[in-house]
Amino acid sequence: MLRRIITKKIFRLTGKNFNFPREIRLTSIVPNEIEITLGRLETKFVKVQIQKKGTPAPGYEINSEFFFPREVLVTGPVNIFKEADTISTNVVNIDSITSEQNRTFPWVVDIENAITIKKNDKYISVPVKCEEKINVWFHVNEQKGTKTFDNVKVNIFHPVNYHFKVTLKEEFISLSLKGSKLSLDKLNAKDIMAYIDVSSLSPPGPYNQPVICNIPKGLELEGNPPESHVDIVETIVKKK
Structure with missing residues (x-):
């Protein structure tokens, strides 16, 4: 697990930070400084969750699924890992698939560049970084x-x-x-x-x-x- 601390930074605001039309003149900026605190970044292994949409062709069902790797290395704010222990893949479209899928190569799926958590009855998406890909297999049988x-x-x-x-x-x-x-x-x-x-x-x-x-x-x-x-x-x- 890697950790990296980014300190607070103060940015002074001037007229160069704004893009007004020529006929508008900037007379003052209050406050003229803003303080940005960047939280500590952490890199750790997180469990993978497969996202699916759609349904198999009529008369078929997914009997089992397998994917690898089961965990991936993710970099993001340390606080996000205290509230979430999984990260989702991009959506896999399983609409109208049949047992023919059993004889094909796996889907290669990207990991989403965000982790979604629920806070105060609202869902918040926090950007993270993950460069790994997931191999996904579905075993489809007739119902x-x-x-x-x-x-x-x-x-x-x-x-x-x-x-x-x-x-x-x-x-x-x-x-x-x-x-x-x-x-x-x-x-x-x-x-x-x-x-x-x-x-x-x-x-x-x-x-x-x-x-x-x-x-x-x-x-x-x-x-x-x-x-x-x-x-x-x-x-x-x-x-x-």
């Missing part, structure tokens, strides 16, 4: 969600020469899927293939069978797999 699909039709699969009559108690079911919010928003009940394979079943019924669901890659069922009651009876062939 995850859950969606319920009602009235999903249950189909019956069996061989062509299957000679039994099959009836379902629940011809339509509700499914809850979880996964990528983008994929869920594009999906509707008609896109889901749900079926029961009765190839190995024979009378008498009924049976309580799991419903097999073909859902898009990246999505999975939420909760227990659905079931449906199946009744199987022999087909009565009328004699001629």
Whole structure:
């Protein structure tokens, strides 16, 4: 940590310090001296805070962020370091970013040349000096969600020469899927293939069978797999 003390200075005011039009004549200056006290400067390490604006593209979110260095060397009035222990970067615009950002180089961001503090319910910006730059990485993922699909039709699969009559108690079911919010928003009940394979079943019924669901890659069922009651009876062939 470096410290430098700058002493008080008195400046004498004369007509040379003012720029009036020719038709105006300066007759007196009261007071004709001003005293300026420059506070002690201090150089120390301060924690970095990343400033962001905007939001990722629809369906995406920032999962984590990393930046380096975490602390930078800042020179400023000693009093400012008593009231603030962080300094902000310039604003990083994250508007509309997607997971493509994960495969690119980091943002190289400058440090603001001021530290803002709150004093007497007012925000005051105090000039400081910092020449370091910050490397910033954002890890962006697709948002995850859950969606319920009602009235999903249950189909019956069996061989062509299957000679039994099959009836379902629940011809339509509700499914809850979880996964990528983008994929869920594009999906509707008609896109889901749900079926029961009765190839190995024979009378008498009924049976309580799991419903097999073909859902898009990246999505999975939420909760227990659905079931449906199946009744199987022999087909009565009328004699001629």
